[in-house]
Amino acid sequence: MARKRLQGNRAPTVHTVAKLAGVSIASASRVLNGLGASPETEQRVRAAAAKVGYVPNAVARSLRSRRTDMLALAVEDIGNPVYVAMMRAMETVVRRAGYRLVVHATGADPDGEVELLDGLAKRYVDGLVLVPIRVTDAHLEALSRAAGPVVVVGALPDDVEVDNVRTDSHSGVGLALSHLVESGRRRIALINGPLDTVPGAARQAGYLAARDRLGLPADDALIEIGDFRYEDGRRATERLLDRVRPDAIFCANDLIAVGALHTLLSRGIRVPEEIALVGMDDTDLARMSFPQLSSVSLGSEERGQTAAQLLLDRLVDPDRPPARVTVPPRLVIRASSRAVRP
Amino acid sequence: MARKRLQGNRAPTVHTVAKLAGVSIASASRVLNGLGASPETEQRVRAAAAKVGYVPNAVARSLRSRRTDMLALAVEDIGNPVYVAMMRAMETVVRRAGYRLVVHATGADPDGEVELLDGLAKRYVDGLVLVPIRVTDAHLEALSRAAGPVVVVGALPDDVEVDNVRTDSHSGVGLALSHLVESGRRRIALINGPLDTVPGAARQAGYLAARDRLGLPADDALIEIGDFRYEDGRRATERLLDRVRPDAIFCANDLIAVGALHTLLSRGIRVPEEIALVGMDDTDLARMSFPQLSSVSLGSEERGQTAAQLLLDRLVDPDRPPARVTVPPRLVIRASSRAVRP
DNA sequence: GCCCAGGGTGTAAACGTTTACAGGGCAGTG
DNA sequence: CACTGCCCTGTAAACGTTTACACCCTGGGC
Incomplete structure (x- = not known):
């Protein structure tokens, strides 16, 4: 050769x-x-x-046609299973439409996200899907002056005129708690991520609301906060169990839930007999745990698909009013929270 | 606003x-x-x-400067944890050098990979990192006529003049089997992926070689083949256990290993007491299992970093001779294969 | 035999940038 | 005072495409 x-x-x-x-x-x-x-x-x-x-030559063609046939996706961490699922779904939609996907890991750096938004003016891509984990005023300003189409995945203030895909994790937590109560649990703990993040705040509010609605004991010792990752879940569960003895734990995240599962099993606590466990996001991890993990699906794939589609539509019709799509949560019950006879 | x-x-x-x-x-x-x-x-x-x-305007600048400051990564499935790890490592390296990353999911379609290689002539990116799971003659031809710099991750025939990052999964399997023998196991099963893939073939050969070297029984009933995913691992393990009773299982993949773990635990088989388990790739899954999974690290992050760096170097010096870097495997021992007293 | 329509073609401009080249002004030197 | 060199600036070309416009030619209708 x-x-x-x-x-x-x-x-x-x-x-x-x-x-x-x-x-x-x-x-x-x-x-x-x-x-x-x-x-x-x-x-x-x-x-x-x-x-x-x-x-x-694609570059010359782009210069002339004023389009690059590339779309950008910005997430905090391209290793997080939720974002992986979204990215995979987006990649499929986008490719089918003849576009390519440029990925950015922002590392939760708000400046980085603003830079990316302003970078749209360079026109190296035709549009951007942004998945911010925190939303600051700087974000909102950058959004309003964005030089190209943007779709934001995640909750935004109501007056922001941007295509928006969200889910309702607030009521998603409610689904989980209702299910746990129906299957006989009362002392239901929450292991959450940071409260100054959009998901963290929503899950916290959802937990408190569901707790009231279901008439559960209002014991704040049942709440533990860590970060959204596996090790944090493990440690937060240690702290929790050193303090109280719940009969169920809801985790704000599958990563946290898998960490919690680890702590429970290594203490010899049986799941779901002694403590039931429910996670959130319904990632592959939930299926791959043993026992398999119940989890509240927030439709990551669907949100990814929808975001991509919204962006593609926006390119076709730049003047259509901003769309807001909400993907409903859905509880997936698996072994980790099955009802058991006492 | x-x-x-x-x-x-x-x-x-x-x-x-x-x-x-x-x-x-x-x-x-x-x-x-x-x-x-x-x-x-x-x-x-x-x-x-x-x-x-x-x-x-980035496009106009690119047209003039003949560089796009974008690099492409093509993997079979951007959901696979191994590729996620690689992608994350690459993204970091590439971003630090002022480049962006375009990701392609090839879906193991050899035609798609060839198309991508030929697509380099469009010059929409400055270079490509290709991670093929199968290598056909069409690949080799496309590689030899590639219009831009390419780095291939994975084994290639020796006479192919392309920058290449590989690992030695053959001896990696050896590490795992030696460790299992040292900790008292003799009937060591293999659950592998398809033999017509590059990784599948290497692991198979490594298993057979190590089996001979260590004087283990040459019982082909101990070998089971599925695909490289979780469900395949579960099912393959079912088939295996219906036939033989090993005292250890080596899995070609962490996904398979997690599937195997599921089957073992749901049959009430204790891990590692009755059957020890070792996976490969040392993905996050290994850490997140319970018991935590021993796994042969093939340095996914390091391979990703190296591939990215090789590509960046190649852009600086197009005439340097093709480089070949081999990342050595490394056994990470965790609970799933600890030695136990009979 | 004239006119018009229309299909096929070529010239040149445009997309927005970088940069080679040449020209002009000015200071320093002989 | 002429010459050299230097710094700064502007004109124009180049990157490789697509496409508006004008042109030519042919054929059909009157």
Whole structure:
């Protein structure tokens, strides 16, 4: 297999093809774009293009057409299973429409997200799906001056005029707690993430509301806060169990829930017999745990698909009013919270 | 917050700035790129740029500079934890160097990968990291005619002149089996992925070699083949246990291993007391299982980093001879394979 | 035989940037 | 005072496409 790289010579352009075919660049371009041309011209251009291995330059085409056929996705951490699910769903939708996906890991840095929004003015992509975990005033300002279409995944103040996909994790927590009560639990703990994040705040509020609605004991010792990751879940559960003895734990996140499961099992506590466990996000992790984890699905795939579709629609019709889609939560019951006879 | 979108008017260009500052576009461009200019000019151009909110157009710049500052990553499935780890590592390296990452999910479609390689000629990215799970002749041909720099992650025939990052899963399997033998196991099963994949073939060969080297019984009933995913792991383990009773199982993959763990636990088999378990790839899943899973790390992060770095280096020096980096495997021992007294 | 329609083609401009080149002003040197 | 060199600036070309516009030519209708 010889190494025949076209070292010095530039790649063939439409000029190359046109010259070889003996026609003008306009004719060459027209043939290559399937516009009208005589059979004679058609044939000669195609032959010439094939001969030199012509491939149109995407950058030049983008400059002329003012579109890049690329969309950006910005999430905090491309390793988090929730975002992985979203990204996978988006990639599929976007690819089907002939676009490519550029991914950005913002590392929860609000400045980075604002920079990304302002970066839209560089026009290196046609649009952006932003999944902020915290929303600051700087975000809102950057959103209002964004130079291109943006879809935000996650809750926003009502007066922000941006395409928006959200879920209702508030009532999602309610689903989980109702289910736990129905299956005989009363002392239901919450292990949450930071309260200054959008998801953390929503889950906290949802827990408090459901606790009242269901007439559960209002014991704040049942609430523990960590971060949204596995190790934090483990440690938060340790702290919780050193203090109180719930008969169920709701975790704000599957990562936390898997951490909690670890702590429970390593203390010899049986799940779900002694303590039932419910997570949130219904990621692959939930299926892969043992016992399998009940989890409140917030439709990550669906939110990803919808966000991508909204962005694609926006590109077609820039003037349509901002859309807001809410994906309803759905409880997936598995072994970790099955009802048991005492 | 008023909605002041620059509806009709185009975004400001360097012409806009130059005219407003009363200088030529060359002077404007020079100032904006930090090249020499008189203090007077400097000040006026900066003021003008700030006033109209000028942001240079990335596409036009790319056309001129013949570089896009984007790199592509193509993996089979951006949901697989191994690829997630690689992608995350790459994203970090690439971003630090001022590049962006375009991700492609090839869905194990060999045609898609070839298309991607040929697509490099469109020059929409400056280079590509390809992680093929199967390597066909079509791949090799496409590689040899690739129009831009490519780094392949995974084993390749020796005569292929391409930057290449690989690991040694063959000896990685050996590490796992040695460890299992040292901790008192003899009937060690293998649950592998498809043999016509690069990883599948390497693990199979590694298993057979280690089995001989360690003087283990050459019982092919101990080998089970499925696919590389969780459900396949579960089912393959069912089939295996219906047939034989090993005292340890090596799985070609953490996903398979987690599936195997599920089957073992749901049959009431104690891990590691009755059957020890070792996975491969050392993904987050291994840490998150209970009991935590021993796993052979193949350095996914390191391979991702290295691949990205190799690509960046290649862009700087297109003529350096192709590099081949091998990341050594490393056994991470956790609870699932601890030695136990009989 | 004249006119018009219309299909095919070529020239040139446009997209927005960077930069080679040339020209002008000015200071320093002989 | 002429010459050299230097700094700054502007004009114009280049990157590779698509496409508006004008042109030519042919054929059909009157």
